[in-house]
Amino acid sequence: MQPQRHLAPEFAVFHAARPPGADGPHPNTNLDAGGYLRMLDLLFRSARLFHRGAPCTLLTDRDTRVHDVRGPWRRVEVPVDHGALMLSRAEAQLQWVEQRDPARPLVLLDSDILLAAPLQELFASDFDVALTWRANAEMPINGGLLLLNDRRPEAARRFFRRFVAVYRERHAGADARWYGDQLALRDCVGMAPAQMAQQPTVDVDGCRVRLLPCSSHNFSPDNSFAAIANGLPGVQVLHFKGQRKRLMRPYWDAFLRPRESRLPWAALLGRRAQRRLQELARSDVATGAGARAEDDAA
Numbered sequence: 001m002q003p004q005r006h007l008a009p010e011f012a013v014f015h016a017a018r019p020p021g022a023d024g025p026h027p028n029t030n031l032d033a034g035g036y037l038r039m040l041d042l043l044f045r046s047a048r049l050f051h052r053g054a055p056c057t058l059l060t061d062r063d064t065r066v067h068d069v070r071g072p073w074r075r076v077e078v079p080v081d082h083g084a085l086m087l088s089r090a091e092a093q094l095q096w097v098e099q100r101d102p103a104r105p106l107v108l109l110d111s112d113i114l115l116a117a118p119l120q121e122l123f124a125s126d127f128d129v130a131l132t133w134r135a136n137a138e139m140p141i142n143g144g145l146l147l148l149n150d151r152r153p154e155a156a157r158r159f160f161r162r163f164v165a166v167y168r169e170r171h172a173g174a175d176a177r178w179y180g181d182q183l184a185l186r187d188c189v190g191m192a193p194a195q196m197a198q199q200p201t202v203d204v205d206g207c208r209v210r211l212l213p214c215s216s217h218n219f220s221p222d223n224s225f226a227a228i229a230n231g232l233p234g235v236q237v238l239h240f241k242g243q244r245k246r247l248m249r250p251y252w253d254a255f256l257r258p259r260e261s262r263l264p265w266a267a268l269l270g271r272r273a274q275r276r277l278q279e280l281a282r283s284d285v286a287t288g289a290g291a292r293a294e295d296d297a298a
Helices: 035-049 082-099 155-168 180-189 192-196 242-260 264-287
Strands: 009-015 056-060 074-077 106-109 113-115 129-133 141-148 200-204 209-213 238-239
Touching: 009 035, 009 082, 035 056, 056 082, 082 141, 082 155, 082 180, 106 155, 113 242, 129 155, 129 192, 141 155, 141 180, 141 238, 155 180, 155 209, 180 200, 192 264, 209 242, 242 264
Parallel strands: 009 056, 009 106, 056 074, 129 209
Antiparallel strands: 106 141, 113 238, 129 141, 200 209
16 A cells, blocks of 8 residues: 655644733743744744645634744634633634634744744654643643545544644633643543553544653753754754743754755855854853743643
8 A cells, every 4th residue: 555645744833913902821921922923924934844835833812913924925814812712722723723724734833933844754644633742740742733635534633622722721810821721632642651651552432642752742842942052853852942932043044044056055054053052052051041931841
């Protein structure tokens, strides 16, 4: 049997600008709107770098203004409750999972992520939904990267409906503001990290769920320039959570931006960025500035 051929995956991100006077915690209070949109631009560029022609989709509300995000990308407007932002994100993702054409895989991801390698080989394997796990007993599954294959779209939809239903039923109180999605994913899978390490694919109500280690497919480096200075070979998806967001642009400039162009000066600029990154890494070590961020659960 010939392996199934896939169209380039679609990459979809949720972002709704924080309105004045909004109450409650927010995942990006340490960023201004421009900083957030610059991250979104880099994410979409990294997706197209490894998947030519990949559609990029922004799930957002009517009032959010978006600029300086290079195209092509499409805007899909969704209802957003800023008092329960992460629940709104899960509901927006479900809405898009139900509405979109399932002819290609779908990657739902946070904006502070960069692709560092193609995902086509992963989508050629036999699964319906892929999740990323880490050694965290309370929240073993990170909600920042969800992958839906195009082999059996209805199975993926059923899993996503159950995930959002569990979120609403069990974690729609204070948890909805931030971590409720990860608690709901944990409840849907019902496995501890040690079990996930032993069973890379499990059946969840008829949905084949692939469990990928965060160490390769959703990796958050230490919050130091030294942690990214070697380019992190072997990592396919990088997640710059929390204060690590300061590392996202230097990584892009050193290792990904040179691949956008075959022109000679692109490689030259990349080498300069790598040397600059090495200098920053040495400065981190000399001053003791490098530190592990304390938001690994995010």
